[in-house]
Amino acid sequence: MRSIRVLVADDEPLARRGVRQLLAPHPDMTVVGESRNGPETLRALDALQPDLLFLDIQMPEMDGFEVLRARGVERMPAVVFVTAHDQFAVRAFEAHALDYLVKPLQIARFEAALERVRARLRLMDAADLAGRLTALLAAERAEREKKGVERLVVSTPAGDAVIPAADIDWIGADDYYACLHVGAKVYLLREPLSSLETRLDPARFARVHRAAIVQLDRVRELREQEVVLRGGERIPVSRRRRATLEERLQRRPEERLRQRPR
Secondary structure, three states, rough: OOEEEEEEOOOOOOHHHHHHHHOOOOEEEEEEEOOOOHHHHHHHHHHHHHOOEEEOOOOOOHHHHHHHHHHHHOOOOOOEEEEOOOOOOOOOOOOOOOOOOOOOOOOHHHHHHHHHHHHHHHHOOOHHHHHHHHHHHHHHHHHHHHOOOEEEEEEOOEEEEEEEHOOOEEEEOOOOOEEEOOOOOHHHOOOOHHHHHHOOOOEEEEEEOOOOEEEHHHHEEEEOOOEEOOOOEEEEEHHHHEEEEHHHOOOOOOOOEEEOOO
């Protein structure tokens, strides 16, 4: 059998070393690289073109699911997921027949995973693999949308940047892009506001206008046709959205919102 090129993605050096040691007795497995987080993994996938990826779910900056979305399932190699305690991930992998390993790694379980990988690489075509990964992402997204995404990945001239949702003050629309306002910085995300709105935590973000979403705890003052944010920004509020916004703002337990008379 031809050599299987392996990339190991895990933020823990001991975990990466453990995978290397378990692969060492298998001459058909060649570790071509390691990565410590999501952005590094995306770059390594481009540069190394591995046949197999050991992908940790709980990585900093971007988790394993975000790596899949950013890369695109049609461009992913065979994937063995690694998780320490994510019970939903385990159920999803089982339901979609994708392989997974639970830390700490057990030799017998690891060997069984390699056998399945070999069989899949022989028999599974790229379309089948992409279909399975797409089904996994759909299941994971449904679970995640209950509480909203925690991070957004945007492209910058320096590479991919990971923006925590908690850092976003407000989001504006610019044609097919969403403009993420984070303090004095603005990041462009190629996604319409209507789609982005469904992915954000509805308890923290509100659509105030067809062209604007605000993070509720950034609102300092509600006026007749606009909100004033803590940083001084003035965001227009549509008439049909104002009553709902006012009700949501008044629920905030941490402070009383100032309002100007109508």
